[in-house]
Amino acid sequence: MTARLSALILLVWALGFGWFALLLPQPLDGRTTDAIVVLTGGPGRLDRGLKLMQDGAARRMLISGVDRAVKPHELAVTYQVPDTLFACCITLGREAIDTRSNGIETAQWLERRGYDTVRLITSDWHMRRAAFELRLALPADIVLVYDAVPSQPSFSTLFMEYNKYVLRRVAALIGI
Template structure:
């Protein structure tokens, strides 16, 4: 009985991982409009994509969550070629997040303060599922989350680590933590 149960659990884990690794979320078309864009800092291409969506009028404002405290708005603008007008009107740099969980808290507070009812979440394709799980836990009720995943080439190790983090977080959510 134990061997059958163990084999069943391993098969569920394996099929779950295959789904996770093969069916990574993709980008959202730029013509999908939302009230705001939230980008989680991290791997290459995330901030650039979020700024492109802001410039394409996919949303009127952008939160960059998880910016290093040492980065000044002027430095950010210079690095990503953002005009001072766009920085002033439409870009918020969030300095309070240091991981996915705190990204969700920072983003949810910003969403509530701006009364956004829909958001475009920008992060890496391999990170999208856990980021969404964390964000939905924190967002005010009724906020629609659109997934805008930045394609990447994650290693097998990165996929395995992220899959296990997703399983652990989902288990904690089920346990009410």
């Protein structure tokens, strides 16, 4: 009995990993949302968010997980965007230290502003866990759309991220 149960669990885990690794989330079309949230930590994420802001895809943007030493002007220079974009429309979130706290920081930021729709930008391999954490922190009436930045994740990155995703879902299921 335990051998069959173990085999079933292993089969479900392996099929889940196949789904996770082969069907990574994709970039979103150019639709508009009230806000954009970019999670720091991977290449192309800030580029994508700043381009969308310049194209008018949202009114405001939160960059979650920014180091306390980083100044808005430094980001404007690095990404070659006007300082005025940061002054008017971009918040540097400095409280988040991991994916779970990204969700909490984002939910608090959205609640203070009363936004109804948000576009989440992160790497394709990170999107499912990031979206799960954000969905846990957000009220059910907030529309969350996913805008994954394509990458070339290694097998080890996918393996680690899938296991983090599964463990986080299990932890949430049992109330941790």
